Amino acid sequence: MNRIFTRLVGVGMVVALCMAGGAGWVQAQEEDAQAGVTDSMLASAPAASWLHGNGNWAGHRHSLLTQLNPSNVGDLRVAWIFSTGGKTDAQATPLYHDGVVYQAQDNTVFAIDARSGGRLWKYVHELPEDWGGQFADFFTGKHRNLAISGEYIYFLSNDTKVHAIHYKTGVAKFVQPYMHYPKAFEKSDDSNGYFGTAGPLAIPGQIIIPLNATDMGGLPGYVAGISPDDGALLWQANMIPGPGEPGYESWPGDSRDYGGAGPWIVGTWDPDLRMYYTGTANAYPFNAVPRGNGKYDNVGAASVVAVNTDTGKVPWRYTVVPGDPWDYDTMQTPLIITIDGRKTIVQPNKTGFIHYLDAATGQFLRAARFSDKINWADGYDVEGRPLNQIALPEQGGDTLEVWPSVFGGVNMYPAAYNPDSGMIFLPATNLGMMYGYEEVKVISNVRNLGATFEFLFDREDAYEVNLALNLKSGNEIWRDQKTKWGFAGGMLSTAGGLVFYTSQNADFQAVDAASGEILYAVNLGTTPKSGPITYMLDGKQYVVQAVGGVPGWGYEEHSLEHGNLIVGLSR
Amino acid sequence: MGRAVRVATVVMVVVGCLAFDAGFVAQRLAHAESEVPATNPFSGDEKAIKEGRSWFIAVCAPCHGPRANGAAERGPSGADLRVFKRGFEQYVHVVKNGRETGRIGKMPSWGKVLSEELIFQIGAFLETLAIEGAYWGDSEDRPR
Numbered sequence: 134m135n136r137i138f139t140r141l142v143g144v145g146m147v148v149a150l151c152m153a154g155g156a157g158w159v160q161a162q163e164e165d166a167q168a169g170v171t172d173s174m175l176a177s178a179p180a181a182s183w184l185h186g187n188g189n190w191a192g193h194r195h196s197l198l199t200q201l202n203p204s205n206v207g208d209l210r211v212a213w214i215f216s217t218g219g220k221t222d223a224q225a226t227p228l229y230h231d232g233v234v235y236q237a238q239d240n241t242v243f244a245i246d247a248r249s250g251g252r253l254w255k256y257v258h259e260l261p262e263d264w265g266g267q268f269a270d271f272f273t274g275k276h277r278n279l280a281i282s283g284e285y286i287y288f289l290s291n292d293t294k295v296h297a298i299h300y301k302t303g304v305a306k307f308v309q310p311y312m313h314y315p316k317a318f319e320k321s322d323d324s325n326g327y328f329g330t331a332g333p334l335a336i337p338g339q340i341i342i343p344l345n346a347t348d349m350g351g352l353p354g355y356v357a358g359i360s361p362d363d364g365a366l367l368w369q370a371n372m373i374p375g376p377g378e379p380g381y382e383s384w385p386g387d388s389r390d391y392g393g394a395g396p397w398i399v400g401t402w403d404p405d406l407r408m409y410y411t412g413t414a415n416a417y418p419f420n421a422v423p424r425g426n427g428k429y430d431n432v433g434a435a436s437v438v439a440v441n442t443d444t445g446k447v448p449w450r451y452t453v454v455p456g457d458p459w460d461y462d463t464m465q466t467p468l469i470i471t472i473d474g475r476k477t478i479v480q481p482n483k484t485g486f487i488h489y490l491d492a493a494t495g496q497f498l499r500a501a502r503f504s505d506k507i508n509w510a511d512g513y514d515v516e517g518r519p520l521n522q523i524a525l526p527e528q529g530g531d532t533l534e535v536w537p538s539v540f541g542g543v544n545m546y547p548a549a550y551n552p553d554s555g556m557i558f559l560p561a562t563n564l565g566m567m568y569g570y571e572e573v574k575v576i577s578n579v580r581n582l583g584a585t586f587e588f589l590f591d592r593e594d595a596y597e598v599n600l601a602l603n604l605k606s607g608n609e610i611w612r613d614q615k616t617k618w619g620f621a622g623g624m625l626s627t628a629g630g631l632v633f634y635t636s637q638n639a640d641f642q643a644v645d646a647a648s649g650e651i652l653y654a655v656n657l658g659t660t661p662k663s664g665p666i667t668y669m670l671d672g673k674q675y676v677v678q679a680v681g682g683v684p685g686w687g688y689e690e691h692s693l694e695h696g697n698l699i700v701g702l703s704r
Numbered sequence: 705m706g707r708a709v710r711v712a713t714v715v716m717v718v719v720g721c722l723a724f725d726a727g728f729v730a731q732r733l734a735h736a737e738s739e740v741p742a743t744n745p746f747s748g749d750e751k752a753i754k755e756g757r758s759w760f761i762a763v764c765a766p767c768h769g770p771r772a773n774g775a776a777e778r779g780p781s782g783a784d785l786r787v788f789k790r791g792f793e794q795y796v797h798v799v800k801n802g803r804e805t806g807r808i809g810k811m812p813s814w815g816k817v818l819s820e821e822l823i824f825q826i827g828a829f830l831e832t833l834a835i836e837g838a839y840w841g842d843s844e845d846r847p848r
Contacts, residue, residue, distance in 0.1 A: 574763065688775070
């Protein structure tokens with residue numbers, strides 16, 4: 134008995150020790166779970182860190198940092214430069230956390246020492262051998278932003294796979310495919326597919342993933358929510374309404390099946406309404422004839438769409454350009470801003486107008502014009518429909534002069550909003566086009582655009598113009614109008630009273646937010662395709678701008694060459 | 705030694721097969737290329753030019769621009785085809801097989817997508833856009 138008792142006691146002690154050890158292990162795990170980026174950090178306005186592509190869930194791109202201000206920003210100097218060696222546009226906005234800048238380029242993720250610009254690790258994803266399809270060269274290598282949550286960086290590779298990469302080691306814990314990717318014409322009978330260029334958004338318990346590039350031959354667009362733990366699909370929301378949803382009848386025949394509406398720019402999230410807001414791409418094909426030739430609204434394309442992130446249901450869609458005859462994607466990030474006590478979706482978009490919608494219901498509130506030259510419509514009526522839209526081109530007939538062009542009054546490059554001053558800053562442009570419809574051809578299940586467009590670069594009123602507006606009134610406060618055409622890469626606002634942006638001519642500028650006075654400028658040598666970020670490290674405020682892109686979309690007047698760099702500046 | 709001989713024999717056979725295959729492929733390619741006429745049989749044919757324009761707008765203009773001058777939304781690196789100077793056979797070869805290009809991209813291969821007749825018709829349309837320096841004649845005789 135004694136021996137048995139002794140054994141039992143021994144076993145009990147071992148079990149107790151194991152349990153004690155287990156409790157310690159559990160506690161350590163809980164602490165580990167809190168390591169990295171927590172939900173409360175994700176919910177915060179950007180200050181020392183920059184954890185979302187657009188700074189916060191509401192898409193404001195406004196940092197609370199004040200160290201750099203109008204009195205000292207003239208002392209900025211280049212602190213470090215890192216080259217990603219990229220082959221195409223550097224469209225991604227970097228993230229910053231805990232001494233490290235993270236950036237995606239060419240299906241590679243880089244972790245960069247935020248003090249020195251040295252590379253800490255890189256994660257490389259090889260695209261499949263049969264990769265290809267319509268516009269593959271145009272899209273390949275482009276990414277818009279990363280997401281960070283817990284200890285993982287979430288990266289969407291071009292072949293529609295989500296990668297969860299450890300933020301310190303650069304090792305992936307999962308790689309999850311979601312959609313079929315486009316295949317090379319010569320290697321497949323079906324070259325159509327989805328493309329991952331959009332950036333994800335981290336919210337508590339989810340990573341939101343826009344699945345886009347529906348211009349690869351015609352497919353419907355989606356947003357998906359996945360588990361950050363294992364990549365499991367939590368929900369998938371259709372941008373184009375399905376049977377039973379309002380707007381289903383706005384697509385004739387089978388046109389909804391290839392209708393486009395890819396949400397190709399990251400959206401915003403409201404933690405109270407539990408809604409993700411996204412803009413959507415043009416209806417596909419560009420030629421409106423197969424989609425009803427302007428007589429059908431094609432709801433969901435060229436729209437703002439709200440998705441309930443608890444259910445994946447779509448409570449509302451607002452169609453910014455009914456029937457989208459002009460390739461006016463309205464994919465721009467919808468900002469969430471409280472105006473006169475009402476939570477409002479604010480979207481500056483290709484139409485040349487800023488649209489204001491009720492965030493809860495999608496009700497159209499107003500549209501404020503910001504583009505200098507608009508001829509496709511006179512404005513919007515009280516129902517939110519375009520007023521006096523011009524006649525559509527005839528298929529195979531003459532082209533029409535249309536302003537803005539398919540590049541829009543603003544394009545993918547993000548706006549910024551300062552909640553203290555109530556000012557919104559837009560990287561706008563003024564450009565027209567000659568636009569016409571041609572018969573849509575189908576090759577290997579790929580519909581081509583069915584449209585022709587020629588840009589009016591040589592007009593006197595083709596120029597880059599960066600605008601500061603009072604958001605509530607829509608009135609212009611100042612403008613930085615350039616002599617040549619182009620876009621700035623996106624805006625950054627700071628509580629220090631500054632706006633940072635890089636002009637198409639590669640001039641990185643720090644501007645007095647109140648007056649528009651350019652207080653500091655340095656030429657970074659190549660074109661921007663994304664907005665700057667800012668962070669605080671070792672008591673010093675840094676501003677980081679990724680540059681590198683094909684200058685001017687065929688407009689060669691800037692005399693710049695392509696090449697990708699990430700530049701860190703500080704005092 | 706016996707094993708070494710066997711290995712050497714196998715290697716020689718494999719190398720021989722590879723050489724034969726390479727020669728065979730080259731022969732086939734040469735044969736395929738030789739079927740392309742020296743000059744475009746659709747040159748100046750109004751109907752073919754119209755059809756060629758329609759297909760050019762559909763599949764080429766996104767990168768080369770509607771005026772074929774390389775100014776386009778989707779292919780800032782698209783070549784200016786108004787000054788294409790390699791001659792007709794080389795035009796067909798590049799369209800069929802694709803080509804690595806300068807700054808960022810490559811011309812995709814369209815040989816399994818577009819019929820030879822369509823490629824000829826697109827060429828006939830492009831000839832109408834030619835400006836000084838362009839050459840659409842026999843590639844063998846092109847100015848160098």
